[in-house]
Every structure is written in C-alpha cells, then in structure tokens.
Amino acid sequence: MIYGIWADIFIEHEYFGKRCGNFNILPDPPTAATMKREGLQMCETIGGFRLVAQESAFSNELSLLFWAYPVYSEMWNVTEFGDIPANAIPLAKVTGDVLNWEQSPKDAVPETMQHPKPMFGIELKNMPSKQGINATLSLKTRKMKWCYYISGIPEDDAVEIVKIKAGNEESPFDFSKRHLGDSIFISKQEIPLRYNTPPLFQLREKKTSKPIIKCLPNMNARSVSTIEFNDKREIVAESFVNT
Numbered sequence: 655m656i657y658g659i660w661a662d663i664f665i666e667h668e669y670f671g672k673r674c675g676n677f678n679i680l681p682d683p684p685t686a687a688t689m690k691r692e693g694l695q696m697c698e699t700i701g702g703f704r705l706v707a708q709e710s711a712f713s714n715e716l717s718l719l720f721w722a723y724p725v726y727s728e729m730w731n732v733t734e735f736g737d738i739p740a741n742a743i744p745l746a747k748v749t750g751d752v753l754n755w756e757q758s759p760k761d762a763v764p765e766t767m768q769h770p771k772p773m774f775g776i777e778l779k780n781m782p783s784k785q786g787i788n789a790t791l792s793l794k795t796r797k798m799k800w801c802y803y804i805s806g807i808p809e810d811d812a813v814e815i816v817k818i819k820a821g822n823e824e825s826p827f828d829f830s831k832r833h834l835g836d837s838i839f840i841s842k843q844e845i846p847l848r849y850n851t852p853p854l855f856q857l858r859e860k861k862t863s864k865p866i867i868k869c870l871p872n873m874n875a876r877s878v879s880t881i882e883f884n885d886k887r888e889i890v891a892e893s894f895v896n897t
Contacts, residue, residue: 662702669849722772742760
C-alpha cells in the first residue's frame with residue numbers, strides 16, 4: 655500500500671523568530687471521523703504537523719478542520735491577529751498552497767473543545783490531485799509600550815534610557831513619574847515583544863553619556879501587565895530594575 659504526504663503544515667511565530675511548536679493541534683469530531691474513514695494519519699513535526707494518507711485519498715476532495723491550543727498561557731499575551739474581533743476566532747484557510755486568514759464565530763468550535771479556548775483554527779481543503787497541501791502559518795507578535803520601574807535614581811532628569819550604541823539619538827522613553835521610590839520610564843512608541851533576544855536599551859547619564867545600567871532587560875510574555883496611565887487603564891510590558 656502506497657502512502658504520501660497529504661498535508662505538511664508549519665507554524666512560525668514572530669515572538670520566537672522561528673518555527674513554533676508551542677501548540678497542540680486537534681481535529682474537530684467530524685474531521686476525526688473523516689480521517690478515520692479516509693485512512694489519514696496525523697503526526698507532529700518540528701513546528702507543525704503532517705497528515706499522511708493512502709494514495710486513494712488524494713483523489714477525493716476533502717475539507718478538514720483543526721483547532722490550535724497554546725501549550726503555555728503566556729502565548730495569549732504575545733500573539734496578535736490584527737482586526738479580528740474578540741467575539742470571533744482567527745481561522746487560517748488553506749486550499750492547496752494558498753493561505754488566507756479569516757475569522758470564525760466562537761460557536762463554530764464544538765462545545766467539547768471550547769474549554770480551554772483554542773487560539774485559532776486551521777481549515778485544510780485539497781484539490782483532487784496527486785499534489786499535497788504545503789503551508790506555513792506566520793503569527794505576529796504583539797506590540798505594546800514598555801515600562802521600566804528603576805529604583806536608586808537620585809535625580810530623574812539626570813538620566814535617560816537610550817538604545818544601546820545609540821550615539822546622540824533622542825531617547826525613545828519619557829520619564830513618567832515617581833512611585834514608591836521608583837522612577838518610571840515609559841516608551842514613546844509601542845515595541846514588539848521578543849523572546850531571548852539581545853538587550854535593546856541601557857540607562858545612562860545625560861551629561862556624560864556614561865552607562866549606569868549597560869543592558870536593561872528586554873520585555874517578554876511574562877512582562878505583560880495593566881497600569882494606570884493618562885487616567886486610563888493600559889496594557890504594557892513592565893520590568894523592575896535596581897541601579
């Protein structure tokens with residue numbers, strides 16, 4: 655009996671800068687029944703999954719639906735799906751080698767698969783031919799303002815946060831206020847969250863450009879928090895640093 659690759663699906667995440675294996679991919683009940691009937695077998699790969707089928711399955715037009723569940727809850731903090739509303743679920747629709755992101759209503763997820771909630775869905779449609787499906791899903795990392803709480807600064811206007819090796823560039827952070835002895839600096843723009851990347855910023859004296867803290871910690875998924883800013887609640891990434 656001859657087998658072939660019916661579908662090869664990979665998931666990349668900008669947060670990690672590479673293929674991401676931090677999802678459990680599960681077929682919905684009708685898909686599981688179709689896979690059993692057609693003899694499709696599912697196996698995990700590095701950063702994705704693969705469907706292997708008998709040669710006869712390639713001549714049938716099939717539509718399969720899978721739901722992706724993050725292994726770590728922090729993945730919700732760092733994944734961005736653009737304009738898809740909160741009452742819908744992102745859906746990657748793959749037909750052959752063509753991939754489009756759409757949205758699916760929450761009730762499209764079977765009740766038995768709603769707890770925990772899936773992050774996104776994957777719909778696979780083949781064209782009756784010998785050619786299998788091959789696609790890479792690219793997930794975007796979330797952007798937000800970065801907030802450093804720095805203790806031990808005697809004069810707030812004497813220091814600044816700058817990019818490492820920034821030269822005379824303007825500081826990308828503004829001093830916000832003092833709170834319980836900490837000096838709070840908030841970025842002027844939203845900055846993408848990244849995992850395990852080289853430090854971006856340092857704390858230095860304004861007059862001499864002498865580094866006080868050569869490498870401030872980058873923000874990651876565990877840095878996300880909510881603060882009061884400009885009289886409203888805002889989601890930021892924060893870090894507490896001692897000089």
